Amino acid sequence: MLTDSLFKKYDLPVPRYTSYPTVPYWSITPSKDQWIEHLNTALSKDQSSWSMYLHIPYCESLCTFCGCNTIITKNHQLEDFYVDLLLKEWSLYKNLVPAFATKPLKQLHLGGGTPTFLSAESLSRLLSTILADIKKDQNFEASIEVDPRRTSKDQLKALKQVGFNRVSMGVQDFNHEVQRLINRIQPYEITKNLTDDARELGFDSINYDLIYGLAQQTLKSFGDTIDKTIELRPDRIALYSFALVPWIKPAQRLFKDEDLPVADEKRGLYELARTRLTAAGYVEIGMDHFALPDENLSLALKNKTLHRNFMGYTDHKTDVLLGLGISSISESPYSFHQNEKVSALYEAAIQADQLPTHRGHVLNLEDIERRQQILKLMTNYEVSFINSDQRKSAQHYLAEMVKDNLVEITETTLKVTQAGKPFLRNACVFFDEHLKRKQPESKIFSKSI
Numbered sequence: 001m002l003t004d005s006l007f008k009k010y011d012l013p014v015p016r017y018t019s020y021p022t023v024p025y026w027s028i029t030p031s032k033d034q035w036i037e038h039l040n041t042a043l044s045k046d047q048s049s050w051s052m053y054l055h056i057p058y059c060e061s062l063c064t065f066c067g068c069n070t071i072i073t074k075n076h077q078l079e080d081f082y083v084d085l086l087l088k089e090w091s092l093y094k095n096l097v098p099a100f101a102t103k104p105l106k107q108l109h110l111g112g113g114t115p116t117f118l119s120a121e122s123l124s125r126l127l128s129t130i131l132a133d134i135k136k137d138q139n140f141e142a143s144i145e146v147d148p149r150r151t152s153k154d155q156l157k158a159l160k161q162v163g164f165n166r167v168s169m170g171v172q173d174f175n176h177e178v179q180r181l182i183n184r185i186q187p188y189e190i191t192k193n194l195t196d197d198a199r200e201l202g203f204d205s206i207n208y209d210l211i212y213g214l215a216q217q218t219l220k221s222f223g224d225t226i227d228k229t230i231e232l233r234p235d236r237i238a239l240y241s242f243a244l245v246p247w248i249k250p251a252q253r254l255f256k257d258e259d260l261p262v263a264d265e266k267r268g269l270y271e272l273a274r275t276r277l278t279a280a281g282y283v284e285i286g287m288d289h290f291a292l293p294d295e296n297l298s299l300a301l302k303n304k305t306l307h308r309n310f311m312g313y314t315d316h317k318t319d320v321l322l323g324l325g326i327s328s329i330s331e332s333p334y335s336f337h338q339n340e341k342v343s344a345l346y347e348a349a350i351q352a353d354q355l356p357t358h359r360g361h362v363l364n365l366e367d368i369e370r371r372q373q374i375l376k377l378m379t380n381y382e383v384s385f386i387n388s389d390q391r392k393s394a395q396h397y398l399a400e401m402v403k404d405n406l407v408e409i410t411e412t413t414l415k416v417t418q419a420g421k422p423f424l425r426n427a428c429v430f431f432d433e434h435l436k437r438k439q440p441e442s443k444i445f446s447k448s449i
């Protein structure tokens with residue numbers, strides 16, 4: 001049985017492990033030749049495949065909780081300018097990595113910011129140009145993050161026309177007072193109508209993003225949000241823990257500490273949502289997702305093929321993830337690569353026909369091994385030790401978590417118990433050699449609960 005004090009004890013700043021090593025510990029940026037060689041090698045294997053992420057950074061207004069890479073503007077003249085830059089970046093890669101034209105693209109994802117900042121015409125131009133160059137996998141999936149306040153049926157139609165089958169809607173919370181505090185008034189009808197439109201147009205899967213831990217959320221108000229969500233029955237739900245990082249996102253300083261639920265109070269919101277969602281038939285996936293039982297994420301969990309990358313949990317594991325656009329992150333089996341985060345630097349590089357490299361990391365053998373282990377634990381709650389020395393070290397390092405019944409250590413494996421699920425990220429730290437060798441000197445990570 002979990003006590004409140006356990007939530008307080010383990011509510012520590014820890015990474016979310018969408019990559020390993022985590023971004024603050026990247027140290028060896030690949031040269032251009034190395035990065036291109038890594039992509040070409042990864043895609044030279046039989047049966048290799050890839051995914052693409054396109055980042056659209058623009059949003060018309062700022063939600064005060066937001067931790068994403070955004071540019072707040074109402075200037076829609078930027079649309080053509082940015083689509084041209086993305087297409088130029090794509091041309092650079094197309095020429096340097098010929099396999100992008102021949103190896104199957106399994107997944108295409110548009111994220112942001114707000115991808116529906118782009119009009120139906122801009123979306124069509126961007127996507128039809130790229131898709132004309134590539135070969136789609138037979139189970140190809142294309143998804144987009146949309147802000148329901150700024151998405152029209154025409155945009156959804158344009159997306160459907162180029163083969164999009166998944167829509168992810170930012171909802172966060174249905175309560176008006178919470179919405180006022182996060183500067184995001186989004187009446188229930190807007191979300192409902194867009195959900196109806198997406199279903200009518202034949203989108204296969206609808207996801208809602210919700211956040212727990214926002215200012216003024218109570219068990220009563222958040223319970224209502226969950227009930228409304230269940231009524232609308234999205235296929236998937238991402239139930240994110242509010243990541244409070246005011247040292248990176250100054251707008252978050254507008255929240256008063258006393259208004260923000262923390263530790264056991266915050267986790268109570270997740271547990272309430274979990275109880276109601278699972279009672280309504282949803283399956284809990286990883287540390288913050290839920291899906292209907294016949295949804296691909298649930299099937300991937302059951303078949304132990306769940307994967308995790310920069311976009312979060314996914315049922316698609318590919319050899320390469322190519323990220324285009326400001327701040328986008330790409331990954332190969334041997335390295336990570338991030339684009340320039342500052343608009344002017346990104347633009348200058350693309351205009352000069354250069355890859356817009358900001359930073360990256362070439363993985364060494366230890367990184368590759370630990371990356372696999374953290375991935376396994378994050379997706380399956382269980383992982384094998386590489387040898388008995390690692391098991392002994394885990395017994396020592398995780399002794400408190402074992403004593404508190406949050407993890408179990410057998411002869412060969414480390415397993416996170418049901419009670420330990422809220423502390424999955426804490427258990428992963430055991431495999432994080434970079435973090436264990438050197439604690440960050442300043443605040444970097446949000447807290448685990």
Ligand SMILES: C[S@@+](CC[C@H](N)C(=O)[O-])C[C@H]1O[C@@H](n2cnc3c(N)ncnc32)[C@H](O)[C@@H]1O
Binds near residue numbers: 067111115209211241
């Ligand atoms: C790019 S936004 C989604 C699309 C669109 N911009 C919108 O807001 O509807 C991605 C998601 O990240 C989540 N998110 C953003 N900042 C967060 C934070 N500080 N903590 C937890 N989740 C966050 C939100 O749930 C948000 O819907």
Ligand code: SF4
Binds near residue numbers: 059062063
């Ligand atoms: S939550 Fe979405 S709309 Fe709001 S600022 Fe962040 S990216 Fe933009």
